[in-house]
Amino acid sequence: MTSQYLYAFLQPGEHPPPLLGNASRLGMRTSLDASRFLYHLLFYSPNPWKLEQEYLEELRKISGSASQIVDELSAPESPDVDDWARRVSSCLPPLAHGATSVLPSLTDLANQYFNHVGLALLNLSGKKTPDVSLHSAPDTDRVNAIKVLLREAKEHTRKPALKLIVQLRDIPTCPITGFEFRQSEHKKLGMFSQMGVGPELAHIIPFSLHSKTQAHVALEAFTGGTITAENVVGFINAPENALLLQHDAHQEYDNLFSWGIEAVSDSDGIVRYYSRLVRPGYLSGLTKDQMDKELFFGTNILNKHPDSLDNLIGTPDPRFCNTMLAIMRVLHASGTADVLDELREDDEHSRESGSGMGISNTFDDLLAVKLDLASMSSRVS
Secondary structure (H helix, E strand, C coil): CHHHHHHHHHCCCCCCCCCCCEEEECCEEEEEEHHHHHHHHHHHCCCCHHHHHHHHHHHHCCCCCHHHHHHHHHCCCCCCHHHHHHHHHHCCCCCCCCCCCCCHHHHHHHHHHHHHHHHHHCCCCCCCCCCCCCCCCCCCCHHHHHHHHHHHHHHHCCHHHHHHHHHHHCCCECCCCCCEECCCCEHHHCECCCCCECCEEEECCCHHHCCCHHHHHHHHHHCCCCCCHHHHHHHCCCHHHEEEECHHHHHHHHCCCCEEEEEEECCCCCEEEEEEECCCCCCCCCCCCCCCCEECCCCCHHHECCCCCCECCCCCCHHHHHHHHHHHHHHHHHCHHHHHHHHHHHHHHHHHCCCCCCCCHHHHHHHHHHHHHHHHHHHHC
């Protein structure tokens, strides 16, 4: 209910949206309109109550009667949506000379989410899943061997262990393109070599978020607590956050945010997965006709317990699938995806010329400090 009032304020049909300027990264403005970004962030949030409270708190900081108008939303009788939005807008101060936003604290909030929900998804010269050698599986049965691999993947964030686990879980074909995968030989686990394309390990929520604590906080707010920091840290390199893809499908998912996965529970409580188009025109010939099709996980016979036939390995977590799909839709609808494309191209050009601007841990530290200072400044004012 509250979201409808905020939609009317940020993207009203009868008067211009508030002048919030463009979102920025480390003090450098981008071409992303902050009002548009905040609107779509709220619109696609799977559980927006935390975002609503943050937005309303910033509106209460407007001088005059804005605080009283905001508090009308808690009254027994709800105000008219468009009238409420007009009255809040009328309280906004004029744009100061040299300023780009009439409400800098709300623009700072847009900056925070742009950096921690948008930019944090890019892995520009940043942290990748460690690609280290996998210890040999012990000479035990397949069930115990899988437990060892799960521990290797989750506790030590080892990519080869997770990749092998997902190969065991799913049939050896790309769920999007249908290309048959080449599998590694692993006698203890019943795998064997075969012709096909090399499978690439894809994380549903990017692994680059693993150590970005500010991004964890932003994700928790965006999902209304559906996903917590503990979920991200505990499952970022687990089969619940992974699948194998052919190269083109992987690039279009990870880098272009062209498609996502929707998880839906049917009437029997069974989770079904579907590919969903996000950015028209950004799919290759291999993938463009593969949208809105059902995807299957956990169907490999090697994934079945020999006694109970229960799955040994977890399938993609619906929360991760739907949250990432929602974020992709925010990025596309708000124009953020285009800005991220530009940043990625700049980064690739910089690395080719030997002057990489990589989004590293140092970047995260500087960004966190800058946002904290901005937050302190807005609270003082």
